[in-house]
Amino acid sequence: MTDDQSHRRAGLFFGLGAYLVWGVLPLYFKLLRMVPPIEIVAHRILWSLILLAVLVALRRRWAAIRAALGAGRIMLTLMLTSALIAANWLIYVWAVVHGHVLETSLGYYLNPLINVLLGVALLKERLSRAQVGAVLLAAAGVALLAWGAASGLWISLSLAMSFALYGFIRKIAPVDALEGLSIETALLAPLSLAGLLWAHQGSTGLTGFGGTTAFLLVLGGAVTAIPLLLFNAAAKRLPYSTLGFLQYIAPSLQFLLAVLAFGEPFTLAHALCFGAIWTALAIFAAEGLRLGRARARAAAELPEPCP
Numbered sequence: 001m002t003d004d005q006s007h008r009r010a011g012l013f014f015g016l017g018a019y020l021v022w023g024v025l026p027l028y029f030k031l032l033r034m035v036p037p038i039e040i041v042a043h044r045i046l047w048s049l050i051l052l053a054v055l056v057a058l059r060r061r062w063a064a065i066r067a068a069l070g071a072g073r074i075m076l077t078l079m080l081t082s083a084l085i086a087a088n089w090l091i092y093v094w095a096v097v098h099g100h101v102l103e104t105s106l107g108y109y110l111n112p113l114i115n116v117l118l119g120v121a122l123l124k125e126r127l128s129r130a131q132v133g134a135v136l137l138a139a140a141g142v143a144l145l146a147w148g149a150a151s152g153l154w155i156s157l158s159l160a161m162s163f164a165l166y167g168f169i170r171k172i173a174p175v176d177a178l179e180g181l182s183i184e185t186a187l188l189a190p191l192s193l194a195g196l197l198w199a200h201q202g203s204t205g206l207t208g209f210g211g212t213t214a215f216l217l218v219l220g221g222a223v224t225a226i227p228l229l230l231f232n233a234a235a236k237r238l239p240y241s242t243l244g245f246l247q248y249i250a251p252s253l254q255f256l257l258a259v260l261a262f263g264e265p266f267t268l269a270h271a272l273c274f275g276a277i278w279t280a281l282a283i284f285a286a287e288g289l290r291l292g293r294a295r296a297r298a299a300a301e302l303p304e305p306c307p
Contacts, residue, residue: 011237015246018230021223023253026104026262028223029096032216037094039199040220042192044089047221049189052182055225064179075183077173081166082184088162089224095155101258102270103152106145107159108251109277112284113138114164122168128291134283141276148269167243170232177232181225245285 032040056062068074095104113135119125127135146153173180235243255274258264 007237008242011234012242012246014230015234015238015243016249018227018234019246019249020253021227021230022108022250024257025223026096026101026254026257028216028219029093030262032213033097035213035217036199037090037097039196040093040097040217041086041089042195043217044220044224045086045185045188045192046196047218048225049182049185049221051221051225052178052185055178056182059178061176061179061182064176065182068175068179068183074173074175077169078175078180078183079187081169081173081180082187084162084166084169085184085228086188088159088166091155091158091162095152095159099262099264100152100155101254101262102264102266103155104159105251105254105258106270106274106277107156108163108247108254109274109281110138110142110156110160111164111247111251112245112281113277114160115168116284118164118168128287130283130287134280134287137283138277138280141273141280144276145269145273148267148272167231167235171235177229177236181228181232185225248281 029040056065068078092104095101116125116127116131116135120127142153142157145156170180175183234246238246259266
């Protein structure tokens with residue numbers, strides 16, 4: 001196995017791990033439904049920062065973090081990504097706690113298609129006719145859901161856009177996964193701590209909950225940091241298109257949980273919207289395979305260079 005193959009294989013395992021954890025995450029947040037979502041997010045940030053500090057110390061990455069802190073461009077980028085991921089977390093937790101797991105699933109199904117639009121708009125990538133048709137079909141599905149008066153559509157669109165932008169910017173940012181996430185979390189920590197102190201009048205926010213709830217809030221550090229570290233590591237090792245295909249794992253698990261475990265209503269508008277998006281993703285996947293094979297054949301037919 002070549003170094004490049006080994007690099008991509010590791011990225012594949014990292015990506016699978018991240019999306020499997022994210023897929024079952026609603027089960028964790030349902031256990032915390034008695035805690036206000038903004039407090040859950042604040043705890044996620046603070047306990048993640050402690051865990052990340054331990055990892056940075058164990059891996060001796062303080063020098064890399066100091067270098068990133070001294071780079072103005074990197075810091076501006078991480079300020080933007082920290083705002084995006086905080087918004088994503090807050091919307092997601094609020095949606096799960098309030099019974100909108102189906103809408104979160106739709107949002108993450110839309111993610112790969114938003115990635116495509118970002119590639120077209122920002123990287124000047126070109127789409128085939130089939131790919132354009134798939135994007136239009138997905139847009140029609142969203143329009144059908146909007147027409148069906150789906151009050152949770154804003155959840156889906158907000159989650160899709162915020163995480164797609166986060167992943168895109170983090171992929172091109174010249175900072176490794178651990179260092180980048182540590183700085184993002186550190187940037188969000190002061191606001192999180194201030195919010196908890198204000199909400200609980202000077203305590204950390206743990207004393208007002210039972211032992212199980214307090215333990216779950218502390219566990220939020222690992223639940224938050226580990227899949228994000230895996231995702232960022234995968235984003236550095238895999239083509240963005242491959243990362244997009246792996247994204248189907250999490251919303252599929254969330255969809256099954258919403259319908260089968262949580263009993264959320266699945267209306268005709270939902271059926272039409274999900275059907276359109278699933279079809280669009282299938283078209284996009286098939287077209288991606290066709291174009292990949294065509295490029296491989298073209299490369300194989302190139303003449304050998306002269307010695």
